[in-house]
Amino acid sequence: MPRNSLSSPACGGGVSAKPEGLVSMTEGAKPPSVSPLHHFVVPLPRFAGEDRKGFVSLVGAGPGDADHLTLGALKALQSAQALLYDALVSEDILALAPQKCVKICVGKRGDRLSVSQDKTNALMVRLAKKGLHVVRLKGGDPSVFGRVEEERLYLEAHDIGHKTLPGVTAASAAAAQFAFPLTHRGEARSVTFLTGRTKDGSIDLRHESISDPMVSLVFYMSSHNADHIEASLLHAGRSPQTPVVIIENAGRPTARALSGTLTEMAALVAQAAFDGPVLMGIGVAFGYARLALLNSGPVKARLQA
Amino acid sequence: MLYGPSFGVVAMLALPLSWPLENRQVVLIGAGAWAIRKLTLINRTPAKVTVFAPLADLTDALPRWPEAAELADASLIIVAFDDRTLAEKGAGLARTSRAPLNVVDFPDLSDFHVPAIIDRGTLSIGVATGGGAPVLARETRRKIEAAVPPSETEVAAFATALSPRLRDLIPNTDDRRRAWENILSSPATELARKGQIDDAVALALTNIDAPRTGVVHLVGAGPGDPELLTLKALRLLSEADVIVYDRLVGDGVMDLARRDADRFYVGKERSNHSVPQDQIHELLVEQARLGKRVVRLKGGDPFVFGRGGEEVEALRQAGIEVHITPGVTAALGCAASAAVPLTHRDHAQSVTFITGHSKDGDHSNPLRLDWSALSAPHHTLVVYMGVATAREIADKLTRHGRMPDTPVLVIENGTRADERRTLTHLGALADTIAAHPPKGPALVIIGEVAALYQDTAAAVITETLRINA
Numbered sequence: 001m002p003r004n005s006l007s008s009p010a011c012g013g014g015v016s017a018k019p020e021g022l023v024s025m026t027e028g029a030k031p032p033s034v035s036p037l038h039h040f041v042v043p044l045p046r047f048a049g050e051d052r053k054g055f056v057s058l059v060g061a062g063p064g065d066a067d068h069l070t071l072g073a074l075k076a077l078q079s080a081q082a083l084l085y086d087a088l089v090s091e092d093i094l095a096l097a098p099q100k101c102v103k104i105c106v107g108k109r110g111d112r113l114s115v116s117q118d119k120t121n122a123l124m125v126r127l128a129k130k131g132l133h134v135v136r137l138k139g140g141d142p143s144v145f146g147r148v149e150e151e152r153l154y155l156e157a158h159d160i161g162h163k164t165l166p167g168v169t170a171a172s173a174a175a176a177q178f179a180f181p182l183t184h185r186g187e188a189r190s191v192t193f194l195t196g197r198t199k200d201g202s203i204d205l206r207h208e209s210i211s212d213p214m215v216s217l218v219f220y221m222s223s224h225n226a227d228h229i230e231a232s233l234l235h236a237g238r239s240p241q242t243p244v245v246i247i248e249n250a251g252r253p254t255a256r257a258l259s260g261t262l263t264e265m266a267a268l269v270a271q272a273a274f275d276g277p278v279l280m281g282i283g284v285a286f287g288y289a290r291l292a293l294l295n296s297g298p299v300k301a302r303l304q305a
Numbered sequence: 306m307l308y309g310p311s312f313g314v315v316a317m318l319a320l321p322l323s324w325p326l327e328n329r330q331v332v333l334i335g336a337g338a339w340a341i342r343k344l345t346l347i348n349r350t351p352a353k354v355t356v357f358a359p360l361a362d363l364t365d366a367l368p369r370w371p372e373a374a375e376l377a378d379a380s381l382i383i384v385a386f387d388d389r390t391l392a393e394k395g396a397g398l399a400r401t402s403r404a405p406l407n408v409v410d411f412p413d414l415s416d417f418h419v420p421a422i423i424d425r426g427t428l429s430i431g432v433a434t435g436g437g438a439p440v441l442a443r444e445t446r447r448k449i450e451a452a453v454p455p456s457e458t459e460v461a462a463f464a465t466a467l468s469p470r471l472r473d474l475i476p477n478t479d480d481r482r483r484a485w486e487n488i489l490s491s492p493a494t495e496l497a498r499k500g501q502i503d504d505a506v507a508l509a510l511t512n513i514d515a516p517r518t519g520v521v522h523l524v525g526a527g528p529g530d531p532e533l534l535t536l537k538a539l540r541l542l543s544e545a546d547v548i549v550y551d552r553l554v555g556d557g558v559m560d561l562a563r564r565d566a567d568r569f570y571v572g573k574e575r576s577n578h579s580v581p582q583d584q585i586h587e588l589l590v591e592q593a594r595l596g597k598r599v600v601r602l603k604g605g606d607p608f609v610f611g612r613g614g615e616e617v618e619a620l621r622q623a624g625i626e627v628h629i630t631p632g633v634t635a636a637l638g639c640a641a642s643a644a645v646p647l648t649h650r651d652h653a654q655s656v657t658f659i660t661g662h663s664k665d666g667d668h669s670n671p672l673r674l675d676w677s678a679l680s681a682p683h684h685t686l687v688v689y690m691g692v693a694t695a696r697e698i699a700d701k702l703t704r705h706g707r708m709p710d711t712p713v714l715v716i717e718n719g720t721r722a723d724e725r726r727t728l729t730h731l732g733a734l735a736d737t738i739a740a741h742p743p744k745g746p747a748l749v750i751i752g753e754v755a756a757l758y759q760d761t762a763a764a765v766i767t768e769t770l771r772i773n774a
Contacts, residue, residue, distance in 0.1 A: 060633075060637070060641070062535070065456075066454060066455040066456065066536065067454060067455075067456055067498070067535065067536055067537035067540075068535050068536070068537060068631065069535060069536050070527065070532060070533045070534060070535055070536075070633065071451055071531070071532045071533070071534055071535075071536070071539065072530070072532035072533055074447075074450065074451055074536065075447070075532070078447050078450065092455040092456075092458075093455075095424070095455070096450065096455070099342050099345055099346070100338065100342060141633070141637045141641075142641065142646075143636075143637055143640035143641055143645070143646045143647045143648070144637065144647050144648055144656065145648050146646070147650065148646050149646040149649055149754075149757060150650075152644060162644075164640075164641040164642070164644055165532075165533075165641055166528075166533065166633045166637040166638045166640065166641035166642075167633065167637070168525075168535060168606075168631045168632065168633055169634070169637060172525070172606045172608065172609065172631035172632065172633075172634060173631050175606075175608040175629070175631065176523075176525075176606075176607070176608065176629035176630060176631035177629075179617055179627075179629060180608070180614070181608040181613055181614030181617075182606075182608045182609050183608070183609055183610050183614075183658070183660070184614040184615070185612060185614070185615055189659065189660070189671050189673070189674060190657055190658060190659040190660075190674060191609065191657070191658050192655055192656065192657040192658075193647075193648070193655060193656050193657075194654065194655040195648070195654065195655070211675070212674065212675035212678065214673075214674065215657070215674075215675070215678075251631070253499045253500045253501075285614065288614060288617075288618075
């Protein structure tokens with residue numbers, strides 16, 4: 001069945017109905033061009049309890065595929081009256097929200113932030129104050145590199161009720177897809193999630209540059225810093241032979257994985273010219289990703305050693 | 306008068322027919338959001354649509370009422386106005402055509418109603434109550450949405466592509482039905498769900514005469530609350546022949562599993578009475594070799610302290626096909642329910658998961674870690690199963706420089722109805738645990754982020770959610 005762009009607006013793509021005077025879409029963005037009705041403006045649908053206080057659900061959407069959505073997230077989506085979603089949330093997931101739900105892409109994607117956090121916060125509050133159930137749908141899990149605390153504090157400052165629902169984080173999705181454990185008996189006693197994307201864009205590896213070979217490291221949104229991370233870990237005493245796996249679009253059908261050793265990491269990242277979100281796994285456990293070659297079906301063709 | 310069939314049930318008030326729209330024309334007469342919603346629906350079908358917008362408020366529409374001739378070839382007519390007078394005028398015009406008519410929200414003016422629809426491509430499901438109970442229809446739709454995940458769209462496309470080939474190969478209807486049953490629970494269907502329809506058809510045709518082979522799915526059940534099960538985990542549970550689970554899987558989760566699946570419980574309290582790991586491996590291999598679809602259900606995520614890696618290795622060595630479905634690991638579930646982030650731009654740039662408990666058969670000490678790295682400030686440390694070794698962990702951290710006043714949140718039975726949280730600090734952790742020993746599985750969050758925990762949040766939120774539900 002052909003799907004018209006109206007049915008599920010992609011980020012920055014078609015928007016079927018723009019609530020008048022309520023929402024400013026992505027700043028400086030071109031008006032959506034795919035929708036034949038993009039000039040049309042409808043007032044926000046009225047709901048019975050409009051004078052009632054709204055509510056915000058901060059929901060982890062998981063890695064992108066609707067399969068990895070939790071039942072709780074599905075319920076929140078189905079009762080959403082306004083949906084603010086990240087760029088990486090798939091159309092399948094957006095289509096689960098009611099048709100009359102206002103869907104707004106706040107386009108957060110690592111460094112490519114099309115709507116500022118302040119604007120997202122303000123928008124959330126404005127919609128909630130209309131008495132709506134607002135769902136703030138975030139890629140992966142909200143508690144890990146999701147800046148969820150800033151949103152919660154803002155909601156509390158405006159006396160708006162909220163609830164957080166966890167999601168499958170990208171590291172778990174990647175591990176399942178490429179069959180490597182994050183912890184493993186006798187070889188990987190702990191796992192650390194880090195990001196190279198700090199407030200000022202720098203990466204701080206003071207305490208993370210641990211030489212302990214028994215720790216699995218997973219870097220989120222850090223591929224631009226691969227050379228720095230590689231050098232720091234080698235300097236800290238990590239073995240040059242430490243297995244490394246680099247995964248793009250973890251948990252999605254389009255996922256791609258590269259494997260190698262720590263000394264090859266930056267070169268692999270540079271060669272791959274990734275476009276989707278990238279995870280970098282460093283540690284003995286990631287050596288098992290090669291086992292995916294044995295019998296994991298379609299994935300094997302994509303695992304390039 | 307309502308009357309039912311002979312066994313005394315009230316009759317269906319409406320028949321949920323399906324209406325093919327390829328090469329057909331649909332006429333929409335309407336205005337505003339109502340018209341847009343119906344247009345969005347029709348645009349998901351292959352129908353040609355003509356839109357009349359008498360209020361001239363829609364672009365790409367004719368800004369007037371239709372002429373009778375313009376309605377003559379319509380296959381369906383939909384009238385969508387927010388206003389009874391306009392709706393009646395539209396309905397009056399539509400009556401000049403023989404096409405069935407739906408007037409949105411005015412069932413008395415309509416020939417047919419549009420059911421609540423679950424759109425899975427070739428597969429579409431309608432829920433109708435004859436207009437009598439729209440809320441019931443919507444609730445039913447929600448339940449079906451969860452049971453028929455969006456990946457069913459790909460399965461439907463796969464089945465449509467395979468159907469003519471299978472009809473040629475297996476002319477006998479009963480044999481073909483059995484073949485379908487096998488195919489729809491086979492790896493070919495899993496491949497189709499990933500969108501690789503052609504490969505899936507090829508695989509299904511290759512395996513058509515092969516005996517059914519067993520498969521093991523390692524599935525993360527999430528942190529306890531059945532609502533935190535993923536759609537894929539729910540689907541695998543509803544298709545399983547055999548389910549192997551342990552004490553970290555919430556009871557509510559098992560209630561969602563297929564009722565006639567064989568269930569094997571392999572874990573009780575900590576390591577004391579649980580089935581040794583190698584016997585779990587044997588059980589999985591044995592059941593898979595019987596041709597069963599086995600789900601190995603694990604609390605949280607299979608690859609975070611779940612020994613999933615060992616099970617994958619053992620199954621592969623035995624030549625058993627194995628697939629892994631991720632889950633929400635306990636740290637994420639607990640962080641969300643306590644409204645505490647694990648990373649924070651000011652307080653923690655990274656988070657480490659460690660386990661305080663040595664699994665049976667694992668003689669290496671899980672606490673043999675680089676404690677000077679773990680003791681750094683601005684870093685969150687999450688300890689799984691850390692109750693028994695809490696004192697040792699707190700000692701090691703403070704000895705390596707973590708401040709004794711570092712906030713610590715202890716969460717027992719995280720995400721379950723009986724969740725209990727205690728906010729303390731590193732220096733008092735061992736005594737706090739000794740004073741209130743957790744009975745269920747407990748998770749310890751150590752770091753500046755724990756101080757963001759607000760005790761009263763939960764009650765307020767539950768109340769607000771109830772109002773909004």
